[in-house]
Structures are given as structure tokens and as C-alpha cells.
Amino acid sequence: MCGIVGHLGPSQSVEIVLEGLRRLEYRGYDSAGVTFLNQSGKLETHKKTGKIVNLEKALSSVNTDSMVSIGHTRWATHGGVTDFNSHPHSHEHLSMVHNGIIENADSLRDTLQGKGFSFKSETDSEVFLMLVFSLLEKMPLKEAILKGFSQVEGNSAFVFINEKTREIFAIKRAAPLVCGTHHTKSQAVVSSDPYALIGAADRIYFPGDEVLCHLSPANKDLISFYDSEGNPSENYKSQKQEMEYDPSDKGDFEHYMLKEIYEQPGLVRSLCQFYFDGDGKKFLEKVSSLRPNRFHISACGTAFYAGLLVRDFIEGINRIPCVYELGSEFRYRNPILKEGDVGLFISQSGETADTLASQGECKSSSIQTVSLVNVEGSSLYRECDYNLLIRAGVEIGVASTKAFTQMGLTGRLLAHALGEHYGDAHHEKKLIDKFSLLAERIDEVLANVEDIKKIAEEIYNKKGYFFTGRGIYYPIALEGALKLKEIAYVHAEGYAAGELKHGPIALIDEEMVNIAIVGPELKDKTISNIQEIKARKGIIVGIGPNDNSLKKISDYFLELNFEGLDELSPLYVNVVNQLLSYYMAKFKGTDIDKPRNLAKSVTVE
């Protein structure tokens, strides 16, 4: 996925654009560039293959003082990774960036070449720039962009900068685009991701498809919107920019991951408030009208494990069957999609290519789709028929923590909305109380962090790790193992506790650690499984209720109070695993917030 950022305001335009592009680096890219209006009033473009730091080096000897600028991080689709093919693309007084694919680029290019237009790059993007140029002979820029856009096929977002008027135009079809204004700073911004606009905008706008966004210093509102006929349009959503993020702000925390673990109790409480007393009520109301015969749950990584929790909620509470499949597998399994099925897609970023492809598979089979997603305005958010925001705030740590908790709880709210007690004040109060109890219990785990840290210090250098659990704790075993792998770079596996005896127990010796999750449900059976590992000299880290037999066989024991949490207990246990993995990684000295080989959002298949 390419990244787009544009800015106009009193100053600092290039710095603001570069900061926005840095925030989009997680998407992965192979080149970066900016165009800005220089002190001579001319458009000046600098673009380099490789990381943003290469672009910054190219700019280090340039006067970048400017009031209007657009920038881009490119993930090559049409045309190789070269400086020329990088964006922005410029011609005379116009410069443009693009995210998406122009499906009829070849035919448009042939037509334009027939009219004598030439091209500097191999990209499809430049075709739109020259198409607009070809129309400028007959109409003003605003109309030329609208007319040109009506001739372009495929999903795309374009952002233009006009040297003559210092204005920015932006338009999109089924591609992410968000605008913003900050009136005290007298600036307007545009991006492919609201995350890039945090701090630069105090109000954000999500334009509809085919809506032309016009950012202009001549407009006292800084921004206006037009429909495909060029008339003023109201086809956009606007909201206060609520997400807070300051690149230097980890507060007292050494890592974003730890900060985000500690944010969880507050987020659990605010999620409840949002859906029961706030703007979220309408989302819950809308989704409560669904009558699925069956759910298809699809997601990737941590989101997939959250999906297994949600499966337990829906099958347990609503008795609606759920099939579930990894995003990367779903579309290749020729899924059996029947009328009355509903697709449920879970994603923090809303940009994970495999999850988007699964959603597309359902959409093309006319199956209704629901998202549990963190980024409003993301591709998944826009593609789904129904959306429940997980309200995790910005998650910087590549290893997902708070988003997992919020995904699980939002899935629990979905089960409530589909349940027979939806709208019943008494049942809602009970659920709200349970959420609140979960927040309190997570607070207790956080207060008990020293005990967890001590265990981490004892076990972080062992040969391998099995996270085990039964029933509703099995997804937590899987997620716990993933967390440890991701940030400590050690081999860990999540297993159903009852499954180890069917082979994996061969791996157990005095160097293997079993992080044994024991809930009140299936306690005795789970303890029997742990005894099988103990008998083979495995190191046991028992996580469970106050139980003598469990304590006796545990080399290390963390007592948890499951009272009253019921189906939410797995989310309580999971925080212990988050902290255990965090401190093990810390003792190993790895890059916890940006682990090697990983991206925050995997936007490629």
C-alpha cells in the first residue's frame, strides 16, 4: 500500500509531510518523494528509491521552507523501483501522487500519446496526470480532475498540487483517503491514513467515492468538497481527531509495547462507554439487525487468535456456528459460502492484504460482511457492510497487545448485539459490570508485574516454550506463543493442553518451558496434562487459580482470581502472557517495538 501525505499552511509544510510519511513506513515501501512550492514559487520535486532517510539526505542541502507540499511512499506496482517511477509525478505547474491501480492505463496512455503527449515514467499513475493536463486545454483544473477521474477505471486515490494557486485537490474511489484541518494552526492536510494526520489536524474528514476535496488557503474553511458535477457536496463524514500520538511520547515507559499493555484497563472501560452510552450505540444497533445462519471468521496473526475468542463467544452465546480460516488460506480453500452466511473480519490496521482478500471473496459472493477494526476509514472499514470499531487508539508496537484485547471485547459486544437480551437494561448492566471487573483484574496483574518480571528473568534463556491451555484458553496459548516469538525471537508454540501427548511431548526435557494456563473450567484435566510434562522434567510456569495441586507441580506459579469473569477470563490471562513475553524480550535485549523482519501492517499477500 502506498502512503500519501499532503499539507498546506503557514509554514513547515515539508517537515509535516515527512513526519506523516514516516508514520506510514510500517506499510512497507520501496521509494519516497516530496514536491513542494519553493521560495521562488515553483514546484520542486525530490524523490529517491529506498528508505525515507535517502530522501532526507537528498533534501539536507535544499531550502525546504514551504507552505504547500505533497509526499508519497511508493510500493511499486506498474514500473520498476527507480527514481523516475517514484512519486510525485510532475508536469509544468502540476504535481501528483497516487495510491492504487489505473486498470485502463494502457489504453489511456495510447490515446494521449496519439495526441502528442509524452511520459517520463513507466507508471500508470503518470497517465492520470497527463490526462488531466490534456483536459486543461478546455477547462479549469477542478473540472479537469473530475472529468479525468470519470475516465479512470480501478481503485485509486490521487492528490494534486497546483503551483499557480498553492491549492491541493484530492479524489478517490475505493481507496483510503482522509483530509484534515487545524484551525488554530491554519492548516489543511490530506493522507491515505488518519494516523499520519495526528497532531496536524483537529478535525478529520472522510470523503465519499468520487468526491473532490479542495484544500485552499483562499478558503476561510481551508477545505471544501465537490461532487462529480463540480457542485458543492456533503458526501463526507467529519469528526474530531481523537487519536493522540506524539513520536517522542512514551511517557514513563521504555517501549510503546509496555505503554500499550498498561493502556488496556482504560481502553476496556472506554469501549464499554462508547458502545453503551456513546456514538457506538448506533453501530451496535445496526449490526443487531443481522440474522446470520453461520459466520465465516477470517483474519491474520494476533487478529486470527482474537477471532477464535470471538468464535467461542458467538457459538457459546448465540449458538450460531462459526467457521474460521486464516486470511492467507481462506480464498484458496474455495470456501463454501451460502446465502445467509456472514463474513466476520478482524484487523487492527484494516489494511492487511490477506484479510482484505478474504473479505473480497465474501463480498463477490454477495455475503454480508462485518469488521472488527481499529482504523476508521481503513480499506476494511470501507469495504464491509457493518463495522464495529475496536477503539484501541493508535497501536505503535508491532507486536499487538491492546488491539487483541479490544478485538476480543468488541467481538463479545457483537455476540451481545445478536443475542436475545440485546437492549435489555439488566443484561447490559451485567455485561458492563463484567467489563469493569475485567479492567480491575488487569489492573491487578499490572500491579503484580514484579512477580512476572522475576519469572521472566528465570526462564528467558531456555531452549523452547510451550504455551498450553484448554477450551477458551487455547486461543490464549496460541497468542502467547506468537507474542514471545515476535519480540524475543525464541521458538514457542501454542498448544491445546490435551494435545501434547499426541507427539509434541517428545520435545519435553529440562530445558523446555511449559507456560501452563489453567482456568477454573477444565481445571483438573488441564492439571493432568501438566503433570505429564512435569514427569518428563519440563519446567512448569503455572498460571491459574489458587489450587494446591497446581502450585505443587509448578516451578513458578502466578495466582489469578477468575471470580466473576466467566467468558472474559482468557483476556485476563492474556495480559500475564503479554508481560511475560515483554520482560523475556527485554532480558534478551531485542528491539521490542520494531522486531526484526516484521511490519505493523502486512499489506502484501
Ligand code: AGP
Ligand atoms: C501481531 O502481534 C502481529 N503484529 C501480526 O500477527 C498482526 O496481528 C497481523 O499481521 C494482523 O494485522 P492486522 O490486525 O492489522 O490485520
